[in-house]
Amino acid sequence: MSLAGAGPATGEKISEPWVQLLTPAGVRVPEPHYDSWLEDIDGGRLQGLYRDMVVVRRIDVEATALQRQGELALWPPLLGQEAAQIGSGRALAPDDFVFPSYRETGVAYCRGVEYADLVKVWRGNAPSSWDPYRLNMAPMQIIIGAQALHATGYAMATKFDGAETATMTYFGDGATSQGDLNEAMVFAASFQAPVLFFCQNNQWAISEPVRVQAQRAIADRPPGFGIPSVRVDGNDVLACLAVTREALDRVRTGAGPYFIEAVTYRMGPHTTADDPTRYRDPNELEDWRTRDPIDRLAAYLKSEGLFDDGFQAQVRTAADDAAAGLRAACTGLSDPSDLELFDNVYSTPHAVLERQKQHYARYLAGFEAAEGGQR
Structure with a gap:
């Protein structure tokens, strides 16, 4: 186990490198503190997390194909970030409210968003996506970092109303350089708003590497605002689930805001309008492929005897059905008046x-x- 800090309860300064419960080779690393947040994760639920990640990746690949075929105007791929999104998304309670950026397809999947609602904005059929009040998830936000302000304001309102819920907002490493996010953290700390900031540090803010924007770990920044933070291996679905569960519990029970930096990698382009080969070393991509979140959990399932032919066939069928459902929903959308x-x-x-x-x-x-x- 490699632990960054001592967990959400302490707010201690982050040290290198992160919380990791599953190595890239699929070896489970015991860690009593975070293992206590995974006591209900039996074999069936482990398989469920794997199925979620495979299905979400297939949805993402299918949507990218739809854009290349002219069925969508644009698509923001999440390839490589499945563990961060599924791990954190499955930690949310139904009453929690989510404010995403534009890349959180995996979180939307966890919240039950329908296929047509995943693509109708990108097809140009609607100015917004799903009903936020039905799913407790705001529409995707294109303006970088703006959703952090929305989340903080919403969280402050829930606190004033006395609700015991958490508000969670997602953003990338690039958003940490935006004024909106920093202003949101000032307000969240000042009013002890029950909001969880979840940064998916995927190493690239479009074509700008994170090392240019952050001379230290991004998780080192929030304590300067008075917000405790933790750094987690964003390609480890178990670590993301455990860390987010504890952080959400902390937020819900009145301990104020919290910040998670999930260190992951964007294996595809920033959007389908981007060509990452113009700015990214292919060796870097190959290095991160060895840390693939899906392969990692598959290796662990094999070691536990939970990856037989029947299970694999079931997952393939679920992924195929999701891809077919997404395509049918996309091409079946009627043009708006x-x-x-x-x-x-x-x-x-x-x-x-x-x-x-x-x-x-x-x-x-x-x-x-x-x-x-x-x-």
Whole structure:
């Protein structure tokens, strides 16, 4: 076991390197403190975590293929970050509220987002994604770091209401250089908001390596705001699950905000509009492939006798079904009407927006009249 700090209860300064419960070779490393948060993870649940990661990767690969085939305008791949998202996502309680960035497909999967809702924004069929109140997960946020402010404000409100829930926000290493995130941490610390900041340090903020933005571990920053933090191996699904469970429990029970840095790696492009071969050493990618989160858990399952042919076939079927479901949902989306652009901008009717909608309707009608005249 390699432990960064002494866990969420201490808030001690982070040391190198991180919390790790499963080595890249799939060897389980005992650690009494965090093992206590995994007592319910039996063989069946281990297999479930593996199935989740495989299915989410297949969804991601299928969505990337859909974009390459012209069915989606853009897609932000999560390839390589499955353990960080599934481990943390499965730690959430139904009443907790999530504020994601644009890459948290795995977390959305854990919250029960439907296939069509995963892709309709990227297809251009809707300005937003799913119903946030049904899933307790806000729509994906494109503006880097803005969701941290939203999460902190929401968490402050739940505290004022006396609710015993946690708010969790996800972001990448690049967002830690944005003012929004730092402002959010100031407010969270000042008001002891029940919010968990979860940084997926995937080593690259588009084409900028993390070593340029952070001269020390990102987890070293939050204590300067008065927020305790921990650094975890983001490719270890068990460590991510255990660390997030404890952190969420801490947040829910009134101990204030907390920060997790999950050290992982973006194996694909930043988005499908990006070409990482222009700025990334291929040797770096190959090195991180040896730490693949799915291969790691597979090795552990094999050592425990939990990876037989029947289980593998079941996982393949689940992944195939997910890919087929995503493709069917994507290609089956109907095109929105022109005037739907004005829907759901405000929660209640708005006179100015209604006037704009009427003007736009007359503008479109003008084209129809001109076409009719030509006939």
